[in-house]
Amino acid sequence: MSCEQALPLLYDLADGDIERDNAVWLALHLAACRDCADELAELRKTEAFLSSEMAVAPPSGLARRIAQSAELAQRSRRRDSLWLGLAALVAAACLIVLLAPVSGPPAALTVLWEQGASAAHFFATLPSSGAQALIERAPGLTEKAADFLPGGVSKKLTSILVAMIAVQLLGSVWLLTFKNSRQRAGNGS
């Protein structure tokens, strides 16, 4: 066995991770080679130094600070979950209202009724495209009646829903910004 072959085995030996055959060959080599024997002695000194110096004592109170930050993270996560749940609920409600077909409301029918009973009946039974055509041609129909076309939704109701979504989005953005700034402040301290 040459010294080049012996060198990695010295580390295996120091680690207690050497195969039996290699251990035998290395022992024979070490008995004959002073340099490699010295190398092993140096290696053992290094091992002893690293073992004694590598670990570092943590600052006092670190464990407590970590536990506290985990507690804060848990609270923050609960609050976020609550907020997200609320946001999902509002979004679902908005979707339901927006997508649900609106049947002819009494106010629209009243306006149409004023144009004549037969016209109102005719309008109510027409498909939406036919109703639109009729409104365009009929000068007597008001904007209010047009708001209640089959499949449509009141403009006022839409405005309210849009405002609700906007408030929800702004709230979420504020929450995230607030959380990030607090996190940065926490990391900085």
Add this chain to the structure above:
Amino acid sequence: MTVERLPDEDAIVERILEGDREAFAAVVSRYHRVVFSVAYRMTGSRAEAEDLCQEVFLRAFRSFHRFDRRMPLGPWLRKITCNQALNHLRHRNIERRILIEQTVRPLEEEVPDGAQDHEQLLLQSERSGRLQRALDILPPPQRLAVTLKYVEDLTTTEIAAAMEAPVNTVKTWLLRARERLRQELADEL
């Protein structure tokens, strides 16, 4: 972070999943010294090591629902520590790091808790500082491998599992790291 399970590990994990903060504090108390030592030897700064230590435990806290209870906690936390430490080094400003690490660290940074004799403290501080400067020269994977080996007295196989690297690669890292450390610490040994 020994491979063996804590006597009441199953119960502790169960309690953490139920939101018991004291159970999590017990885990922090059990493992924070080792995590801090690895974090410090990887970053070379107590402040950074403290942040990194907190990140490791917070990540663990958030991921407990994914923890495989058939496995012991120690190796799982060790793997998180390795990933976080290497990510931390990847992302931080290298120039800033070199600048900070070349400056002389205040004595209290190296003083372990509970030590009494001033001269002994000074000596330990110098030795620990020299070791740190030698470690800082090593590439991060070598530094991590050698740190895990001497902080925790791990085998090559355990280090390979923690770093998710082949055993032979880890052997090479350890060999090169120790050769370099021996050169750098020649006066110390």
